[in-house]
Amino acid sequence: MIGFIKKDLAMIKSNFKLLGVLMxxxxxxxxxxxxxxSFILPFMCVMIMISSFSYDNYNKWDAYSISLPNGRKNSVKSKYITTIFMTLMVAIITTLLSFIISYVNTQTIPYxxxxVTMFGTVFxxxxxxxxxYPIIYKFGVEKARIGIFLLVFGIVMIGSLLASYIDLSNxxxxxxxxxxxxxxxFIIIAIIMVYGSYKISENIFRKKEF
Amino acid sequence: MENALEVKNLCKKYDHFELKNVSFTLPKGMIMGFIGENGAGKTTTIKAILDIIQSYSGEIKIFGLDNREYDKEIKEDIGVVLDDMFFPEILTPNDIDHTMQGIYKNWDTKMFHDYLKEFSLLPNKQIKTFSKGMRKKLEIVTALSHHPKLLILDEPTSGLDPVARSEVIQIFQSILEKDDCSILLSSHITTDLEHIADYITFINHGEIILSKTTDELLNKYGIVKCTEKEFRTIDKKDYIKYKKSKYEYEVLVPNQKEFKTKYNISTIDKITLDDLMVLMIKGEEE
Known part of the structure; x- marks a missing residue:
């Protein structure tokens, strides 16, 4: 398991500079x-990790990973753990940075x-x-990009339709x-949705043919 | 004799191709050459052994254990080189070393770096800067560095120049002597197999058409070269396949000695694996 995380981190290490520059x-x-x-920084972690799927796909890592001990399970698990770990680390660093900025600027933004902003961003x-991630495991990175565009578009459309019918004050x-x-x-919802997503991805990967 | 690998009645169906009751056994401490033309089913069989493909039927046992039930335990002791499947090319051999330390219990960092030095592979260079041959060597080095008991190698010498091929073959032989390792080696370069393989398994159109010791194949089998008139005198039971060329007939016989005693045809050549493949695939049965 640790090995798979090390491999994912090694793959994205060149992007750490980009995160540093953004900070x-x-x-x-x-x-x-x-x-x-500040909201961009944790979000960048997912985008960087998504690029790691492209590298994996190009070099047929997924098939190779299955030939390694516990490969089918750990390959998926490591993607989730690495992403969550990175997101939380970047969120913590960004929050500390925000506190310092706010302190220096005599609390222009309340602590x-x-x-709340960082919590919402992480969520x-x-x-x-x-x-x-389940879409990527099912259809690959390229199709998943189109999928997420359609999904976001759909959510916005449904959201705006609902907003026009529901009284927001209620x-x-x-x-x-x-x-x-x-x-x-929200923490409970986040845990449930990430765990559910992991289980779906694991299930897709377990049945996947290479 | 204990077996390192047993494949029994392996079947897998695709739209345009299927593996049909693939069965063979690799005894412990032996090298088996797995041959066949492109698309014959070598890689599919290897993928099934490693559980990379799913929904196949049949039984696969590695070290006497079911490959799916004991997946983790078995894979700790297997080293693999797969055709065109490996680590992402933005990684370096050093990254592979760190990764594998967290994957294999028996990962041997010293051995890995010794092999890197032996093959002149720089540990901190990205894989994408390596030539095809260097990448192949890195895949082989990675497969060897956790003291595997079974090596499953799909075209491990493709892309290597003759010198590198000979180095790699020597390493396989030394591992076999030292570590009592078994090797399943699929290759198009059959001359390599003639030198090192104890067994040859031949797959064609998803079916095993032959699985024998290399000695038996190369010493017992033969190619009879004769005229059409002579060919017409040969009983169908005494040959496997034949090929008609412009001036002569090439006839694959399973037992040269027996053939010599029965027929008065003097030109019987020893067979090479290349001859065998060509005759088995392109030859006619009558």
Whole structure:
């Protein structure tokens, strides 16, 4: 298992520089009190990991990985663990950076808002992972890219249709009722959706022919 | 004798191709050459052995254990080289070393780096900068560096120049002597197999048409070269296949000695695996 994670990390190590550059850009913009791009950083982790699927596919790694001990299981598991680990690490570093920026700029952005923004970003990133990875395992990276475009388009369309029929103030009232438990609820939802996505991907990969 | 690998009645159906009751046995400590033309079913058989393809029927036992039930245990002791399947090419041999340390219990970093040095492969260069031959060598080095008991090698010498091929073959032989390893080796380069293989298994159109010791094949089988008139005197039971060329008939016989005593045809040549493949595939049965 550790070996598969090491391989994934080795594959994306060249992208760490890009993440570093983005963090510097974020810090500069933050200190200058310009646009907040902190949400991009954890999201980049998923995009970088998706590129690792392309490399795997090009060199037929997946078939080779099955010839290794526990390859079918660990190949999928390592993708999820590496992505989650990277996302959380980048989210923590970005949050700390945001705190420093806010402190230096005498709390232009409240600490609470930083935490909420980062929490939402991590949740959104995990949602993308949840949807994308099973599609990638089923149809490959190229088709998955088209799939995610259609999916996002569909969600936006359905969302805007629902918004025109549902009174949003009622939804907000309901959410304020849950306010104290909102973070826990979202953490539970995130765990369930990522675990479900992992199980689906594992199942697809287990039955896959190469 | 204990067997390293047993394949019994392996069947797998695709739209335009199928493996039909593929069966053969590789005894422990032996090398088996797995031959056949392109698309004959060599890679499909190897993929089934490694469980890379699914929904096949039949029984595959490695070290006496079912390949699917004991997947993890078995794969700890198998080294593989697969045709065109390997690590992503942005990785370096050093990355492979670190990865494999976390995958194989018996991964031997020193052995891996010794082999890299022997094959002049730079440990910190990305695989994409390697030539085809160098990549193949790296795949072989990776397959060897965890002291496997069984090596499954699909075209391991393709893309290698004669010098590198000879180096690789020597390594296979030394491993066999030292570690009591068994090898299933599929190759188009049949001359390599003539030198090292103890057994030859021949697959054609998804069917095993022959699985024998190399000695028996190369010493017992023969090619009779004769005229059409002479050919007409040969009983159908005494030959396997024949090929008609412009001036003569080439007839594959299963026992040269017996043939000599029975017929008065003097030109009987020893067979090579290339001859065998050509005659078995292109020859006629009458």
């Amino acid at each position: 510097v850009v974020y810090a500069i913009m933050g200190f200058m009190d310009k646009m907040d791009i 609470e808002q930083i935490l 959104g990133t995990l949602l993308v992972l949840t949807i994308m 939804v907000l009232k309901f959410l304020s009722f849950l306010e104290d438990y909102l973070i826990i609820i």
